[in-house]
Ligand SMILES: [Zn+2]
Ligand SMILES: [Zn+2]
Ligand SMILES: [Zn+2]
């Protein structure tokens with residue numbers, strides 16, 4: 064579900080979650096900061112979804128020059144992407160469209176069924192609620208597909224995942240017939256029974272372990288379900304996905320780099 068993150072006046076980090084059915088209204092408070100939802104004064108901006116291309120939009124309702132996206136004034140409307148920087152008055156926010164969340168004890172999701180694997184959600188499962196149609200999916204069930212599983216939704220999961228990981232220097236590649244892992248008949252290092260008995264085929268999507276000393280190749284759908292890399296044991300994919308898709312988490316650089324940083328600091 065889409066989220067706005069921001070820093071409160073006291074330095075703590077804040078989050079505001081919304082949905083297409085309940086879009087966020089942004090107003091400028093007297094002190095110059097942003098206010099969310101209904102309340103005093105007229106809203107300056109709204110985040111909604113374009114009917115035609117289904118992309119999130121920020122609409123500057125009154126042409127207020129204090130409404131900016133990535134530092135630029137918004138005349139009319141502006142398409143938002145995950146990571147867009149919003150400025151309303153003197154408050155800065157980050158826009159998150161696709162977010163990962165952990166099912167809390169007592170959550171309304173418990174007992175509901177994932178449309179992909181048909182298993183019920185349990186507490187501590189990691190889920191993604193489709194930002195477009197609102198259907199929840201397990202993390203693994205969501206990231207292994209190109210589009211949202213809900214017929215007619217077509218939220219572009221893989222394109223968004225690829226773009227956000229590329230921003231962290233991690234490339235997902237669709238294998239060509241002459242890709243080295245195909246010509247060398249390499250197999251996915253996840254060792255998933257059945258699936259990984261066959262070598263890589265052209266057309267499959269592959270992720271390489273981001274630990275530069277490792278670089279092991281995995282099917283994208285196997286890789287997104289991993290915790291620590293089974294080859295090097297020094298790169299935790301679960302931590303990476305949490306750092307990219309859970310708001311207000313620190314960037315994850317791999318266990319190796321974490322250790323390196325600690326030593327360098329001494
Ligand atoms: Zn599932
Ligand atoms: Zn959907
Ligand atoms: Zn695999």
Ligand SMILES: [Zn+2]
Nearest residue numbers: 272277292295
């Ligand atoms: Zn590795």
